[in-house]
Amino acid sequence: MPRVKSLHVNGRAHRLDVDAGRSLLSVLREELELTGAKYGCGEGQCGACTVLVDGVAVRSCVTHAGAVAGKRITTIEGLEQNGRLHPLQEAFLATDALQCGYCTPGMIMAGAALLRKKPDPSEAEIVAGLNGNICRCGTYPRIVQAVRLAAKAGGGRARD
């Protein structure tokens, strides 16, 4: 099995040596100590493990490390820029769009990816864009509010 020796995560290259077939989620969490992305199902069904790869939301639990070598990976830990929260993180605070918080990192990453693609999404586009992410606390109405608020604050222009 080929090995992956380097991953570009949150703006810098990380040296490592892992099996290319390992899930990106386990590499992030266990090798790079980036535990923000969460295990929810391991089958790409819940979205708790969502990270950005070249700005696009992917399920890190079903993405092999080998498939993302050389690409730009952003996790929830890398969303903050120069000590400033991403507009979507700010919007989650303002709307209290979370309860237990377990789905939140994945939800924010899915929302950030949506805003990159559609800086001013309609409500239907937001709902559709977040439909792969489960929040069992049922905070969807506020998550939708948060994405709209972040869009108004220029969240789609934020770097990642």
Place this chain on the structure above:
Amino acid sequence: MGTTTAIRTKTYVGERIRRKEDPRLITGTATYVDDIQMPGMHHASIVRSPHAAARIKGIDAKRALETPGVVAVFTGADVKEVGPVPCGASLPGLRVPQHSILARDRVYFVGHPVAVVVATDRYVARDAVDLVEVDYEPLPAVADPERALEPGAPAVHPEWPDNVAFTYHQEGGDVNKAFAGAEVVVKQRITSQRLIPTAMETRGVVADWRAGDKALTLYSSTQIPHLLRTLVAMMLGLAENRLRVVAPEVGGGFGSKLNVYAEEALMGFVAMRIGKPVKWIESRRENFAATIHGRGHVDYFELAANKDGTILGLKLKLIQDLGAYHQLLTPAIPTLSVLMIPGVYRFQNVFCDIVGVFTNCVPTDAYRGAGRPEATHGIERMVDILADELKIDAAEIRRKNFVRPDEFPFATATGLSYDSGNYAAPLDKALEIVDYNRLLEEQQQARKEGRLVGVGISTYGEICAFGPSPATPAGGWESGSVNIDPTGKVTVATGASPHGQGEETTFAQIAADELGIDIDDVVVVHGDTAIVSYGIGTFGSRATAVGGTAVYFALQELKKKIGTFGAMLLDSGDVSYRAGRCICNKTGKSVSLSEIAAASYRAMKLPPNTEPGLVSTCFWEPPNFTFPFGAHIAVTEIDRETGAVSVKRYVAVDDCGKIINPLLVDGQVHGGVVQGLGQALFEQAVYDETGQLVTGELMDYAVPKATMVPWIESSHTETPSPVNPLGVKGVGEAGTIGASPAIVNSVVDALSHLGVQHLDMPLTPERVWRTLQQHGGQA
């Protein structure tokens, strides 16, 4: 004396205060169990039964043990000294199966733990599970509770061939007289299907044994760290003071983590055996198969009434699917249903029989609402069926039967005392918000156009704030400690360990107001038995009403002591405390809380009969439960072509007593409604006839997602509870309890002109479409 601190006049209670918890959660820096790493940590993975019923003829772990990295495999034979998984509920004549943490000679449900593999690497442990060879002799199984009651059905536990774990009877008034004198009787079989709680964080445990100290620390994703400590210590034969339980960040519970699980004791056992820390993280499939399920009712209702709609009495035969074992509260859950079966209505004649039935399924237990959604769904469906029978408006028939505002405290036929209420108030408000009369006209117009539009009302009442200790299995009080540091900063410790409810914020609001200080000067800690002396936990919508009240009373004690020190420092016999300062009423001189705190710890001089320091603890025992209520209205439309239900409007008017933080209360309502909607429309745990869990993963079990949820219009009335000085009642489960009948009543209403009287949940497109075909309502 310094007077630099600004007088603070604003209060926090009642305000939309942002959550203190959120900054760590939105940055991915919170620590859940799986985020814990320890030097030398090993990993466990569990061998589970693929059969619903089987005899274990042998277990061969040789190949697993030969795998590099595997350090141990333990089976039922190895854990004989570990005590059984406890059931905290006691009912007369309850049959309690022996519940070993690993199966001995038989397995009773798919997912039953059989062995544990321990390895240095998580993936090695998981792979080696498949190398443990278990020789099973499959046996006949039964998964349906009504089928389990039939003569000749397979016996889940051979010693009890009738599969009956208990029967329980509750009655009040004279139901025979009520039915004999009734002008109308309506009957209906109503089910509340099995549900999978599906907390987004699965269960997980890290166990850390320090042999030198003979001390075990258990990090577990639990709602009840203290009860877990007491019970796991007993299971492992450890002195309780040698076990520390930590509930770190907990990613949702909904009742499923209000329990003591085999794996929690098992990880303690493993850590003690291997002398290394060990981590076990449940997979989602394990979570579906081996963490408790909720609901699982088949209810036979009869309602007696007069033609004017006055309800006279109710009969209920309740069949509860218990699963194969009793978990912590399994048999107690349906008893809550019968307690609350009168709902918000005045009738005084009730006759209920419960049959608790063993099935070859994972046990049921408390799931958000725990017994009350089943009761509310039943009574609210029956009231609608009665209204339909008598052609009385659904709002009108409810108003006619409500307990009246001047009847509180109201003694129910089931022995409860409803604390306070004004049941018409939220109904009137909800009707006004939806513009009910116009809505009904629009519905008629829609019908003329061939559209299927329904309006559904539910007026629910619930029992919360568990509860007086004599009526609660493990004690119903809660602890609150307040500790003011020498620098004047405040730490609140609560025994009500939260997992998303926001008590770090609401309890800080209470403390900041009582002490007249900034909320940022208050920190709320919880979830660690080494920090909080004891506590019960967060469940049953109890945390604020019981735990918040304990904090409130601890603060009152502390304020007395602050006053005593203040009086000494000001050399005055006439002082008052406000806005963070103790003030001499004669001279106007004052000292700040910080100055008082410093003096109390420095203790150069002490007031008479006063100890140094500013610490206070209260264990508060509630005199009664609280009884929140509300009215929910759902407007739905059915797609004739597909049977799909869309919720056009959802209005929730909830009365949870006094509101500490509207931001959090509305969040709880949203979440509760979404879960109730999930039960009404989408969710069902399905076991096939052989006891295989067909809905074993998220592909097959429909948890609501963003596209499936309507906008929820949330509003409130505020009727304070007299049970506690905060006047709060509880709100965590309200939405779940109110939602399912509102939605089902709405869908049945949409179909009522076709002759449909009832539909069982979930109202999937297929079920609704088939109903349409049967009733000639096809497109």
